[in-house]
Amino acid sequence: MARDRRRILRGGTSLLVAAALPAGSASAKSASPRRAAVGPMSSVNVTDLGAVGDGSTDDTQAFETAYALAATHVRGGVGRLVVEIPAGDFLITRPHALLNGVTPSRPANGLRFVGAGKNMTALVFRPDTGPGSYLCRNEDTWSNLSFERMQFRSDTPGASFFSSYSTGLAQDYRFSECEWLGEWEYGLALDGTNTNSEMLWQACTVAGSYRKAFLYSGITGHAQTTPNDQDQFLNYWFTDMKVEYEWGNFLEFPYGGSISCRGGSYIITGKRPVRTEEYGTTSTFFRFPVSRHHDSVQRFHAQDIRFEVRSPDVRVIDCVWSSGTVHFADCDDTANAFMDFSAEVRPHQYSVGPRGPLIRYDSCQLVGRHQYRTTHRQDTQPAVVRYDMCLLRNHPQSEFAVTDGAGANPARFVRFTDCLGTGPAGDTPAPPPSTDPAVPPGRTSPTD
Template sequence: MTTPATYELRPEDFGARPGVDATEAFRALFAEVNRRLRRDEGGGVPVSTVSVLLTGSYTVSGTIMQAAPGRAQGLTIRGLGKRASEIVMTGAEPLFVNADRWMGVRVRDVSFRSTNPRASFLYSTSTGGAQDWGFDNVEWRGTWSYGIGLDGPANSNCNSEWAFNGCHVNGSYDVAFLWSGMTPAVPSQDQFLNFWFYGCKIEYDYGYFLRFDKGGFITVDGGSFIIKGQRPDGGTSRFFHLPTAGHYDSVQHLNVRGVRFELRNAAAQVIKSLWGGHIVFDGCSDTALGFQPHSPSLIAHEYTNPGGVTYRDCDLVGRHAYHLTAPSARQRVVYDACTRKNNRTRESFLLVDGARSLTAPAIVHVNDGDGIK
């Protein structure tokens, strides 16, 4: 019988058993994945000839996908469904390490859970080889330092084209679920761009959902976004944390469409941004808990020296803050056909401060549902 060119590997094939730490079994599995690469007839990067099938719950205590030399593409890791297939991380290391190697990776129908607050799901460092990862019906839960960390040395190129479809971000994150540009001192990390989230359930306890220190071109389309609790240290949690200014023009873009946000306490925000590019919220609402006592004074959206900010057909909670301290000829904020749960006057809704607050371009309200001009 001819051996098929492509087939499935299971951790059980390498000694994984219920109730026993499976770290070494997974390491042997991924070593076999690395061994069974074939030449890509249409290009220079070798292609995986196997996929990884997870059919139960596995406990591990260390990194299961370790660094390996060279580049590879086309790996699929799949399970039977969310929580039907799960890897539980008890150690303090990244569960997966991608050192400028794997691209074109797909992960689907599986859960990942950490019981160690120093653990991370994936550390990916790139000079161009770590790109094009996709996640479908994947869940993360438990306590993590961070979920996905994207990094790179000097002269790095990209950690780009990351797609999330119908995923569930649960648990808690000391830093962020996705932390892009972990070493801001490296200028070329501004090539970390192109991130897409479709119909995801982002309902976690605390931390940042997205932290982008080196810019990005991000699209979020639909989904339920809830910050359920508070950080143990009392600090702020937020969905979008964009803490560094001065990126390239092509990597300062955030487009959020049709998302329902819940901010359940006064230490939660939708966004805090220092970007000078374009940020758009279209058809969104963050007013679900607008009746709570903390909501009227909540700074739900906060910007420092923004470029183009647009809210279109949005229902908004609390207040929006703009800190204007540096000149910008391209600064423009537009609210188009928006309404508010609290603070339905311009004076109560907008907090504008900084040395340029009196001379800055106008914040424009068009067809406003509360009659703000």
């Protein structure tokens, strides 16, 4: 009975597929010899379109057909189809097979891809060549995209997951309980002008490795010297993440952004296999490599995150913003503070000038030292850095913040409030003398 039901479903779906695809296309010919008017559908399962999911059968056509159906089922600018992907390993060999956002011809709002679980549903991307091949693309077509409970695996080194180009329409992406594995060039590569924003990752796993970055904003013209329209890349939220990948950058934002990361574990487990001119051998969680931006897109917040600094080649943050705010709250990067190299690592690096950025650490436990590059005259540099109730694991306050350049003095722009350092004498101040006349000199209370 189940087999007959599946046959009936496939037969009904094939009529819709034939109507959705262009006449004469290979997919249309294979779907059905008949054509019919597109009927109402709420979901389509890729196995009803011929996908096998055994890891060796090429399921590309089934996914291309599923997307063609989704592009056809748009009513009043709203998508009406959910693409379901059951448990299995689904091999995809052509770029853009999962999402080919150049159709429909008019913008559409709402498309969901739903799997059975990130360790159950796996999409294995194996194009002929890696660089320049994307599993998904969205060129100003879709907003409100959702990917749920599935794994994406690059089986061709240097392939990329998602290319998103926007002049104001591509935005509102949601990734829930998803996982990335394999060697990628980009996870998500954002380009264009205006928006490409409002993106959420929730309870996802970022593994594998990245030649550039998992999320990279501003592919073209990244050598900007003045703010431009691409500075409207903003509003990215990461919650309860497991970021544990081998090498590369997690977030790289040449065009600024408003970014919040809350909760989770962040670990870089290895080292870049080849030194590059741009990155050397370092891998960085948060890299902001361009100084000048519109003020509203220079905001970064990290909270309740456990970092591991496993080697001197790992950086938590490298930021050269000339303004904006950077805030770490209740974060800890001291898991490997016992290692021989830990005292001299510099996992947090900044450039600071007369307008900041304003940098603050609240209730954090911090390993090694923090590095500051000054872009302004030392004697007129305002205070822009503050550590409040932090534990400095390897050094006293006087040795924790270091600067480049002869005669540079971080005490001019770095402030410590109620912090505990580590050193021969420690950094804990002596209690203030009592002002109570009943207390004898040298004591702090009448009962001492």
